[in-house]
Amino acid sequence: MGHAPVRFGVVVFPGSNCDADAYHAVSTFPGAGAQYLWHKDTDLKDVQAVILPGGFSYGDYLRCGAIARFSPIMQSVIDFAHEGGLVMGICNGFQTLVEAGLLPGALIRNTGLKFVCRYVNLRVETTRTPFTSACETGEVLRIVVKHNEGNYTVDPETLARLQAADQIVLRYVDAAGERAEGANPNGALDDVAGVCNETRNVFGMMPHPENSVEAGLAGGADGRPLFQSIIDTVLRTAEVTS
């Protein structure tokens, strides 16, 4: 103990609406604290991990995340990611990471053509990431998705590469942990709910773990291990470097 709290930065775009939830989620961890990073700024304020929150950045006009990626703060986030900094994109944040080229693939319209807000079961496919290290492989997390464009797609070659390199982090499954008809809420290719980049420091997921950190609420607490993983990773890294 005695660690300084892990410093999270939560980016605020105009139209972000899960920024406060991400901030709140981080604050439920005694070993962590969050601060907001304004889209017009370029200063990452020395944070140790960046969260791109859910919402409708810049109204999601044009294409989800397509305008956000050009904001001043994103240029700093891209640099931070290239230097190995931990970046987690949730929902609209995932879309922005894809638009920014920090993650492969694209997120297109749900096959149901409607916004879908629903509990899904997520299987942790790999714990070999800074975002899932506190989970167990095969563990099933029950978390809410809420989006219109969460249908992950990518060309076959890249998909094969993602599979081979263990970059598919979360998949939609049924409660028993099996891939099944009806378990995938948006038609995502290969049931992909979350992916990381090759260097494993950038991670995007469509479901909202920040709404699942308190057992007394409808969202439950299954999102906690993801935040815990980030905290553990930052602390481990700090120990190694100090």
Next chain:
Amino acid sequence: MSGEQYVNRRADVEAAVKLGLTADEYAHICKIQGGEPTYVELAIYSLMWSEHCSYKHSRPILGRFPTSGPRILQGPGENAGIIDVGDGWAVAMKVESHNHPSAVEPFQGAATGVGGIVRDIFTMGARPCVSMDSLRFGELTEPRQRFLLDGVVGGIAHYGNCLGIPTIGGEIYFEPSYEGNCLVNAMSAGMIRTDGIVRAIASGVGNHVVLIGSKTGRDGIGGASVLASQEFDETLEEKRPSVQVGDPFTEKKLIEACLELIHRKLVVSMQDLGAAGLTSSSSEMSSKGFVGLDIHADRVPLREADMEPWEIMISESQERMLAIVTEQQIADVREVCERWDLDCTVIGAVTDSKMLRIWWHGERVADIPARRLADESPVIRTPSVKPDYIVDEPVAVDDAGYPPPNDLGAALTQLLAAPNIASKRWAFEQYDYIVQANTVQIPGGDAAVLRIKDSLRGIAFSNDCNGRHCYLDPYRGAKAAVAEAARNLACAGALPVAVTDCLNFGNPEKGEIYWQFEQAVEGIAEACEALDTPVVSGNVSFYNESFGQAIYPTPMIGMLGIYEDVSVHIDDAFKDEGDVIVLLGAEAAWVDGSEYQKIAYGKVEGRVPDVDLQLEVELQSKIRAAIEARLLRSAHDCAEGGLAVALAECCIASGSNGGAQFADPEAPRGGRSGRWLGADVALGSAAAVAGAAQRPDLALFGEAPSRVIVTVAAELLGPLDEVLGGLPHRVLGRVTGTDLRCTMGGKELFTVPVGELHSAYESLPERL
């Protein structure tokens, strides 16, 4: 045109009639103005004295409502009512109709309905924390009704989801009477510190009048105020340009900017621009503050360059706010708006003239005494006439008119599949119901429940109105709507404390409609008095008619409940094998106005039972006491479909895990028990059921107020008995197996697997 031309051009009585005013009203305007009004003045009067803005038919009756109480910090007359909920927190709440815009253009009509009600909440300084929507359509067998449903739900989702305000619940009903005139009643509530309330009262001579937000265009000219003050006819399609178009992204920025302005105390007061736009907001702010306002219409940022002053004054372009700001703070206000990329324009000033003056390039084009514009709007009381269709006696059920069904199990699944009863998961799943991280109970149960952060406390909301009941007896139906809204909160363990209402009726110029309105208001008033839930805000929507055919009178009740400790809350799902099922309240049921009457017999007739308010109050306080003592495992109100449907709903809900209700339509995965729970219940003898002698179907499906099904762990039945005391209650049976089985007098009525009940209950999407 230059300003001078507007000053010189005077409006005659013919122009007034064209704008919907009467000759008498025009004469009164001339008296106030000391001569013929200018066109701009006339346009302002015509809007402010429209039904929608002036409540001219409803004002004399609405005075009947109780509106105050120790918890009520703000009653009717402001943008929203405000209720103290403890720990320094208060809730601002209001419901508003957007029926006519939605009937013309469902997606944008519903979307801007959400936008408007949300502005009413944050205008007062409250952060919007919940939306709920009450929707009424014609029967789903009609393609246009499916189009309207799809558009309205999509519009609500589009706007509410983008704002990041959870839409937690609401209700949707289908009746032929709404075919030409759907109802979209949007309700919103927000959290505010009790010392942070801002009211829409202009003050401080010399202060700036500032317009914040979107530019002004020709969209929605006369939108709500004209659309909402007329019946529909064959010109419906032509009215489309009167519907405003919403931009939730701008509204989201407005919320953040305005709340920052209010919290940093950078504004004196604030008012949103809703129906009648700049006209109503400026005249209301000045009349409430006993001051004058000078508005320079030519300074308003425009979307279309050639707009005339009267158009600018009545435009209903969305996402705009009016603020009163001191000279010292104007720079800070500009800084906040700039940061959020919002227009911020000084368009006028507060004066001591007590006149609302509109300027156009230096010329005064309107000069109206603000108080008289507000206070002297006409009041009309239509002589009321009791409609011929109203009967005094309930239906005398005989086997000829009401042949008993052969298969009661099939009758039950038929009811569960009825659009009014079936799960509305299809709609609720399009709404983000979990954003803001306060949702305790998601849609689908009796009430929406939220926690208050950094506090043990919580709040709950319900909305209810059975239009069929209100049609058969508007007094009893409206009273029952209040009782049911409160009962739904009590079933979740919350104490009901306040009401917001949306009174949807036909053309008030007709005696029969006016009678329905008077009766409904009386019913609401009596129930609100008995339940100690004052009416803090609301909206009246008249002229809900198409081709002369009125909707069912639909006084929608939205209710707020509070918890000292939200962790006591329970839902309607059966929890464990062996739990005892107890029916609280009277074991009586009527066919009159029931869903069973409609579905099985295609009839809507008779007289609905009267709520015994004394029994209702006792019932609710005892349920709450039992929940607070943590004696109950579940509680569910018996509403449409009667006892059998309520039992079926508790069984179906058991397969879900609280929030997981909508997780998977196919199977009860991830549930508490991992599977559905059934029940074995025995009804009392048929003779005990009033109006249902020897008719088990009526005992099962007949409806009655003041009935609740609860479950209790077997070992806690004794303590529960003690809490309930003299309240009528009876053990019906136990939670057991995976079938719902019902017997009466030892004879089996039906046994249906819960999986089958579930399939019927979730069958709505197949019909869309």
